[in-house]
Amino acid sequence: MAVKLENANKSPVSGLRWWKEVGWKHIVALVMIAICVFPLLYVMSASFNPGGTLTGSIRLFEKVSLENYQTLLGSLFPRWMLHSFIVATATAVGTVLMAAAAAYAFSRFRFKGRRGSLTALLIIQMFPQMLAFVAIFLLLLTIGDIFPVLGIGSLLGLIAVYLGGALGANTFLMYGFFNTIPDDLDEAAKIDGATHAQIFWGMIMPLVTPILSVVGLLSFVGTYGEFILARIILARPENYTLAVGLYVWASDERNAPWSLFAAGAVVAAIPIILLFMYLQKYIVAGLTAGGVKG
Amino acid sequence: MSLDTKQAPPAPTKPPLSHARDLSRPGFYVKLVLMALVNAFGVYGIMASWAQGEYWVLAALAALLVVANYVYFSKRAIPAKYLLPGLAFLLVYQLYVMGNTAYVAFTNYGDGHNDAKGPAITQILKTSDRRVEGTPTHPVAVLEQNGQLGFAIVDDGVVKAGTAEQPLAEVAGAASDNNRVTEVPGATILPISEIQQRQADVLGLRVSVSDNPDDGWLRTDNGSTAYTAKSLLDYDEAADTFTNAEGKVYKADPKQGLYVAEDGSSLNPGWRVFVGTDNFTRMFTDSRLQGPFLSVMAWTFAFAILSVLTTFALGLALAVIFNDPRVKGRTFYRAMFILPYAFPGFLAALVWKGMLNRDFGIINNMLLGGADINWLGDGDLAKISILLVNLWLGFPYMFLICTGALQAIPGELTEAGVMDGAGPMRRFWSITLPLLMVSVAPLLIASFAFNFNNFSLIYMLTGGGPNYPGLPIIMGETDILISMVYSVAFESGVKQYGLASAMSIMIFFIVGFISWLGFRQTRKLEEIM
Numbered sequence: 056m057a058v059k060l061e062n063a064n065k066s067p068v069s070g071l072r073w074w075k076e077v078g079w080k081h082i083v084a085l086v087m088i089a090i091c092v093f094p095l096l097y098v099m100s101a102s103f104n105p106g107g108t109l110t111g112s113i114r115l116f117e118k119v120s121l122e123n124y125q126t127l128l129g130s131l132f133p134r135w136m137l138h139s140f141i142v143a144t145a146t147a148v149g150t151v152l153m154a155a156a157a158a159y160a161f162s163r164f165r166f167k168g169r170r171g172s173l174t175a176l177l178i179i180q181m182f183p184q185m186l187a188f189v190a191i192f193l194l195l196l197t198i199g200d201i202f203p204v205l206g207i208g209s210l211l212g213l214i215a216v217y218l219g220g221a222l223g224a225n226t227f228l229m230y231g232f233f234n235t236i237p238d239d240l241d242e243a244a245k246i247d248g249a250t251h252a253q254i255f256w257g258m259i260m261p262l263v264t265p266i267l268s269v270v271g272l273l274s275f276v277g278t279y280g281e282f283i284l285a286r287i288i289l290a291r292p293e294n295y296t297l298a299v300g301l302y303v304w305a306s307d308e309r310n311a312p313w314s315l316f317a318a319g320a321v322v323a324a325i326p327i328i329l330l331f332m333y334l335q336k337y338i339v340a341g342l343t344a345g346g347v348k349g
Numbered sequence: 350m351s352l353d354t355k356q357a358p359p360a361p362t363k364p365p366l367s368h369a370r371d372l373s374r375p376g377f378y379v380k381l382v383l384m385a386l387v388n389a390f391g392v393y394g395i396m397a398s399w400a401q402g403e404y405w406v407l408a409a410l411a412a413l414l415v416v417a418n419y420v421y422f423s424k425r426a427i428p429a430k431y432l433l434p435g436l437a438f439l440l441v442y443q444l445y446v447m448g449n450t451a452y453v454a455f456t457n458y459g460d461g462h463n464d465a466k467g468p469a470i471t472q473i474l475k476t477s478d479r480r481v482e483g484t485p486t487h488p489v490a491v492l493e494q495n496g497q498l499g500f501a502i503v504d505d506g507v508v509k510a511g512t513a514e515q516p517l518a519e520v521a522g523a524a525s526d527n528n529r530v531t532e533v534p535g536a537t538i539l540p541i542s543e544i545q546q547r548q549a550d551v552l553g554l555r556v557s558v559s560d561n562p563d564d565g566w567l568r569t570d571n572g573s574t575a576y577t578a579k580s581l582l583d584y585d586e587a588a589d590t591f592t593n594a595e596g597k598v599y600k601a602d603p604k605q606g607l608y609v610a611e612d613g614s615s616l617n618p619g620w621r622v623f624v625g626t627d628n629f630t631r632m633f634t635d636s637r638l639q640g641p642f643l644s645v646m647a648w649t650f651a652f653a654i655l656s657v658l659t660t661f662a663l664g665l666a667l668a669v670i671f672n673d674p675r676v677k678g679r680t681f682y683r684a685m686f687i688l689p690y691a692f693p694g695f696l697a698a699l700v701w702k703g704m705l706n707r708d709f710g711i712i713n714n715m716l717l718g719g720a721d722i723n724w725l726g727d728g729d730l731a732k733i734s735i736l737l738v739n740l741w742l743g744f745p746y747m748f749l750i751c752t753g754a755l756q757a758i759p760g761e762l763t764e765a766g767v768m769d770g771a772g773p774m775r776r777f778w779s780i781t782l783p784l785l786m787v788s789v790a791p792l793l794i795a796s797f798a799f800n801f802n803n804f805s806l807i808y809m810l811t812g813g814g815p816n817y818p819g820l821p822i823i824m825g826e827t828d829i830l831i832s833m834v835y836s837v838a839f840e841s842g843v844k845q846y847g848l849a850s851a852m853s854i855m856i857f858f859i860v861g862f863i864s865w866l867g868f869r870q871t872r873k874l875e876e877i878m
Contacts, residue, residue, distance in 0.1 A: 077675045087667065088685045090741070095688060097711055098700050114715065153435035160431035169428075179439070181861050182447055183802055186831070186853045189838045189846050190449040191442070201397040201406060219442020222435040251427055252376055280693045282805040283835065298695045302809060305699040313703060320696045331691030332684065
């Protein structure tokens with residue numbers, strides 16, 4: 056986007072004027088980068104510091120060893136990471152499927168109560184599910200008596216709770232996108248004898264893949280970092296996800312396994328950072344669209 | 350906010366063939382298997398809730414099951430086929446939960462008021478017990494049967510076993526050795542190590558001797574011997590009163606859900622009753638809570654507003670500065686600026702907590718050369734720290750969206766400004782900013798709503814502390830409303846679900862009202878442009 060303007064620039068500015076107009080911006084950039092990167096460097100340094108509690112960390116990268124990472128392997132950490140991936144993946148897939156199906160229904164069919172349901176969804180999405188955590192806790196106590204796999208302490212129960220928020224937040228984003236796909240395509244497919252299910256799975260879903268991946272990945276990242284519901288529902292350390300487990304490690308000030316926490320934080324952050332770098336332009340587009348539509 | 354942005358297409362003249370009718374397609378069999386699973390799950394649930402006496406759950410499950418079968422095996426209701434899965438989850442985990450929050454907000458539900466009146470009476474009788482003089486001590490075995498704890502003893506040569514819900518009864522096929530039960534069919538006898546692990550449960554267990562509560566129950570103080578105990582309280586069903594050994598009478602008070610004596614003392618536990626709007630007014634009328642609560646409320650607003658303003662200001666400034674094609678390496682800079690946003694928020698809060706630690710944190714020790722600044726322990730400093738950390742976390746998002754919005758502003762408008770002789774400042778304030786606000790304002794409102802409930806940042810960074818001393822509810826100077834609700838519900842010693850729910854509802858209305866105001870405002874902005 057910027058290339059054309061750059062070529063259009065007549066002559067490169069030089070000397071004092073360059074500093075006044077452009078050079079200082081590089082200085083601002085360097086300062087900002089230092090601020091952005093410092094905490095990250097600090098975690099990495101702490102994670103390489105063998106046997107360190109908080110006390111050990113006065114200089115960056117004083118000692119470098121992989122001891123913490125080895126300890127990490129023998130701890131509950133791999134289990135938590137696995138749980139986080141299971142919960143986030145299941146929630147993301149479930150959210151995408153359910154929200155896409157709902158958006159398809161709203162976009163392609165005219166039925167009684169359609170406008171009403173859309174308005175209701177709009178209002179419901181203003182109530183963050185998290186606010187009702189007390190009632191969610193009580194609900195899971197009751198459900199647990201009947202279906203132990205969906206009760207307190209169960210990953211499946213947590214996933215089900217997250218899926219409860221799937222429609223509210225994402226249907227609108229998808230609905231807008233579904234509406235941009237012309238109806239003529241559906242009509243043509245119908246004339247060729249396709250059923251509604253074939254149109255949905257075979258034609259619409261491939262066409263809306265971009266929005267599906269954005270919603271899925273945002274939901275993945277959101278679930279990965281969700282804390283309050285996970286903390287309430289996953290009662291025991293063996294069941295924790297990363298957010299809860301690492302919180303417990305980091306706030307254990309007495310025998311603080313701080314360097315262990317740091318190593319865990321590095322491992323836990325890497326997949327998300329990679330995902331973000333890859334996703335940044337979609338995220339902006341998706342968020343802006345969602346914000347304006349909502 | 351128009352919901353129906355597009356024209357309704359002509360309704361399909363005849364409903365297309367559904368999978369339900371077409372046996373030749375694999376989709377039909379997939380559906381059949383899924384529905385078989387759903388039905389199996391539902392029927393199992395109905396039976397289980399029957400056994401547990403949860404008739405509301407039973408009714409809800411039955412209704413859902415009927416609807417699901419109708420929707421997926423009927424030729425009509427095509428939109429419902431696509432809506433049902435999402436709606437089912439929405440119904441249970443969002444709508445029901447919202448409704449229940451509203452319901453609980455008007456009750457005194459919480460520790461000491463956990464259950465209905467009947468169980469509360471039994472509980473009062475069982476917790477106020479003493480050993481019956483002159484009864485024998487039995488060697489006891491602690492059992493686990495279907496997840497429930499129980500006792501087994503040898504009484505006159507006969508092995509008897511029971512649980513909290515089932516009185517002692519003779520068991521066939523059990524073995525005993527030297528008056529101690531060694532084997533009970535269908536149950537496991539817990540070894541000492543496990544009894545120690547579940548000490549609280551074992552010590553709290555009462556197994557009725559017979560169906561008549563006046564016969565007393567078995568209890569243990571050590572996990573190896575048990576004795577018969579009876580309640581010191583006498584329950585009079587007709588008058589609905591308890592009388593203790595000294596003749597003090599406790600009367601049922603349906604307003605509080607407690608048995609209260611004339612001198613004001615009461616029995617524990619009470620039961621659940623409606624308390625009207627008490628939970629909503631308590632924070633404003635209780636003289637001890639009033640002050641701290643209003644401070645928490647003020648800080649919640651200050652935190653949310655300042656967070657949005659600071660992150661937006663920094664993000665916008667950076668976006669404007671680097672929206673300049675003459676600056677080389679912008680792609681690299683942008684990738685670096687995004688790092689704090691890409692780093693998972695909960696980890697960032699925890700890392701900053703370590704960095705800001707007063708004694709060992711790297712900020713005091715390295716950057717400030719051994720300063721002794723109590724970043725997170727002093728009320729005002731902790732607030733500043735929270736805002737700074739949130740600025741670090743939040744500015745990249747604002748930078749991203751402002752960059753996007755800036756690039757979408759047509760260049761002619763700025764050029765026209767230049768033609769009319771407007772300087773760069775004037776151009777920014779009169780052209781760029783108003784145009785930018787049109788697309789960014791809704792996101793600012795969303796960001797406000799998010800920060801208003803930014804539980805994990807506060808909870809992980811300061812835990813709400815430093816705490817106000819001497820309150821019945823743990824409240825701290827950096828607590829925002831949602832973290833205070835959490836503390837009321839789970840961390841203040843006595844769990845007060847009713848009060849917590851009432852405050853959730855208040856938060857909902859505040860956030861809802863502000864979002865509504867904001868959206869109205871944005872529509873005005875759009876009209877202006």
